[in-house]
Amino acid sequence: MPADLMEKNSSSPVAATPASMSNTPDKPKTASEHRKSSKPIMEKRRRARINESLGQLKTLILDALKKDSSRHSKLEKADILEMTVKHLRNLQRVQMTAALSTDPSVLGKYRAGFSECMNEVTRFLSTCEGVNTDVRTRLLGHLANCMNQINAMNYPTQPQIPAAAAPHPAYGQPLVQLQGAAPQSSPAPIACKMGGPPVEAAKVYGGFQLVPAPDGQFAFLITNPAFPHNGSVIPVYTNSNVGTALPPSVSPSVMPSVTADSVWRPW
DNA sequence: AGTCTAAGCCAAGCTTGTCG
DNA sequence: CGACAAGCTTGGCTTAGACT
DSSP, rough: OGGGOOOOSOOTTTTEEEEEEETTTSSOOOHHHHHHHHHHHHHHHHHHHHHHHHHHHHHHHHTTOOOOOGTTOOHHHHHHHHHHHHHHHHHHHHHHHHHHHHHHHHHHHHHHHHHHHHHHHHHHHHHHTTTOHHHHHHHHHHHHHHHHHHHHHOOOOOOOOOOOOOTTTTTTTOOGGGGGGOOOOOOOOOOOOOOGGGGGGGEETTTEEEEEOOTTTTTEEETTOOTTTTTTTTEEEEOOOSSOOOOTTTOOOOOOOOOOSSSOOOO
C-alpha cells in the first residue's frame, strides 16, 4: 500500500510540529504522548526525504551516464547508490589525474609527508616501551625501504588522461595497515599489481599508483608484498589542496623544514 | 556536571507488490 | 496462491543542544 494511503489522519506533517501540538488548549499532551504522536510523522518525513533524494539521484545518474530512464524504471535504491558511487569515483579519477599532470609538485609533497611520518614513527618507537624488538626492526626497515623507493621515484613526464577511465578495481579495498610489514629482502614493488586494464599504466609513477581518495585527496597505492595473493596495497594519502608547492628536485630528506601545510599527515 | 527533550538512527515486524 | 523482495511503521536507543 502506498505510504500516503496509510496515513492515520489527515493532518499535515508540517502542521503537526511539536510547537503547534504543545499548545493544544483543551487537552494538553504530556511529553511522552507528544513524542509518541509526532514520531511516526517525523519518521515518515525522513523516509520521504530519503526517497525524494534517491529519486533525484536516479534521474541525475541516469542522465549523467546517458542511460535511457525508461529502460531503468526498475532500478532499485541500492542500484542507484552503486551507480552513483561508481560515477563519482570515475569523475574523481579523471580530475585527479588532470590535476597531477598540471601540478607535479604533488609527488614532492607526498615525499615530504612520508618522510615526516616516518620520522614520527621512529621517534615514537624509540620512546615506546613494550614493542617487540623484531617488530620494531622490521617496521623501521620496511619504512626505510619505502623511503628509498620514494626517493628513487621519477616525476611523470606527460601522464595521459583516460577519456573514460573505468573505476579502479582496487579502489575501495579496505585500507591495509602496516602491521604486515614486508620482509626487507622483498623485491621492490616497482610493477603495479593492481591487475587493472592497460589504461591504468598511465597513472603508475615509479611503482606507486595514483588514485583519487574518497575525500578528494590523492592516494598513492604502494604494493604490499605481505599480501601476495590478492595484490593488496597500502594506500597513502596526500593532500591536493595544500598551498606550498615543493620543487620536484628537492628531496624531503634534505629539506631543512617542512611547513605544516605542505605535507600530508595521518593525524 | 546532570537533566530534559527533540530529533535522528536502526532493527524488527508488518504490509504491499510482483512473479512463477 | 505462495514465495520472495521491497517498502513502511514503530519502538527502543542514541545523540545533540538547551537549560539549570
